[in-house]
Amino acid sequence: MVVRAGREFLAIPGPTTMPDEVLRAMHRPALDIYSAEMVELTESLLADLSGLFATTGRSYIYIANGHGAWEAVLSNVLSRGDKVLVLESGRFAIGWGNAARAMGAEVEVLRGDWRRAIRPAEVEARLRQDRDHSIKAILAAQVDTASGAYNDIEAIGKAIKSAGHPALFMVDAVASLGCMPFQMDAWGIDVAMSGSQKGLMTPPGLGFVAANDRARQVHKTAGMRTPYWDWTEREGAEHYRKYAGTAPIHLLFALRQAINMLFEEKLDNVFLRHRLLGEAVRRAVTVWAEGQVLGFNIAAAAERSNTVTTVTMAGGYDPVALHHYAKEKCGVVLGVGIGELEGQAFRIAHMGHVNAPMILGTLGVIEVGLKALDIPRGKGGVEAAIEWLGESVKA
Structure with a gap:
């Protein structure tokens, strides 16, 4: 049983999801x-x-x-x-x-x-x-x-x-x-x-x-x-x-x-969008970390980027299993840990063509995977992200 269909969603830090307008721009003669x-x-x-x-x-x-x-x-x-x-x-x-x-x-x-x-x-x-x-x-x-x-x-x-x-x-x-x-x-x-x-x-x-x-x-x-x-x-x-x-x-x-x-969006707005969505991811990870298994790779909050969040996984739990679950069952591709963090972390990209439903959907799939794989985590990570965006994006 899977809940994936249609286009696979990339939540990896490159190549990122390309807007349809960019894809269409290439569909013309040289x-x-x-x-x-x-x-x-x-x-x-x-x-x-x-x-x-x-x-x-x-x-x-x-x-x-x-x-x-x-x-x-x-x-x-x-x-x-x-x-x-x-x-x-x-x-x-x-x-x-x-x-x-x-x-x-x-x-x-x-x-x-x-x-x-x-x-x-x-x-x-x-x-x-x-x-x-x-x-x-x-x-x-x-x-x-x-x-x-x-x-x-x-x-x-x-x-x-x-x-x-x-x-x-x-x-x-x-x-x-x-x-x-x-x-x-x-x-x-x-x-x-x-x-x-x-x-x-x-x-x-x-x-x-x-x-x-x-x-x-x-x-x-x-x-x-x-x-x-x-x-x-x-x-x-x-x-x-x-x-x-x-x-x-x-x-x-x-x-x-x-x-x-x-x-057209204006760069200041682009930067603000990335900051808000990056913080939404960080709010979710902060809650999940209460389970003593997940955590931020970068220790100091001010040194965490607005384009990608690297999440460590301890206690003998396997981040690759979460990666496989998200991809095969839900159609979301997370970044794997690389270099010194291979097999110890997963990465959530929030850069480029991203918006609230993309980020909240990705966080939701991660939370589904954590539940399905019985990985300890604090409850309410997605809710924390929603709360942040609801407070920050004014009506």
Whole structure:
């Protein structure tokens, strides 16, 4: 017996659920890639991506996922042997650092904890020790989708400035862009990157990079540059060079529609929607945690992200069983624990194309699964989420 039918609902942190309008935008013939319409599409997207990153710097579009965008950032500003400082708060900054190491950089990890965000004071202290400025770049993620950590990028930028260190500050905004405030220029970020498949509600396959003038100056002497990723190549006058070849036309149609939807909603409202729905999830988990089995992976409430919540499961209970139940019986796909949390946690995404019925439905299915699997939990998690939204979303 199951209670699922029709479209499966993704509650995973990427790819996220795509709006029907975005899917429809792709259902049209390809453009002439040499046409004025193609040029206008590219120019509008590059300008709007710079707006989303909140930078006066240049943006670039790659036919790649986030891992490709990582490589695009590294190859454009580093030379082999350069030292990179990675700020740990989960899996993804570490993964970016691993890519840098494989490309020939020297990598140092400022050890953190999968249960907490980056500590800006620790960053400042390490940079003050680097008196000869051997560290050339600093890598951090605004949100780590494995741990669920939210890192205060503004405070980290201030710590770097306070230390008087010239390293480039480079930030992964894959799980935050278009969902949470991001102010590249105001926060002292030199290079930022993101991807299409999360808050930007577009199919996987597009990677985005934004770079300020300081990073582009460093780029001129970077020794890792390769033709496909190279910013200089992509700044050429011929349109096809913007994509190092044929443009990903249908993904661009989708992205254009998705960004239009974000701007129509207005970014401040988008950010508020994510904050309210993220808190609704946290209210439910707080209640469930009363059963002494479920809990937040991120210990401090202020360090939990508005785009994904990682829920740990103790006492010998299996989060994979809950994942299977939700998917096979109810048609909701939860995120599994990954990295250090494999087999110990599940993840609830609340990013991109999400609204109250989607979140309340997901929470309801989780509560059904907890009941069916006889997993101890506090009673009334969904009610707590409803209570929060009823208080916060005024009539």
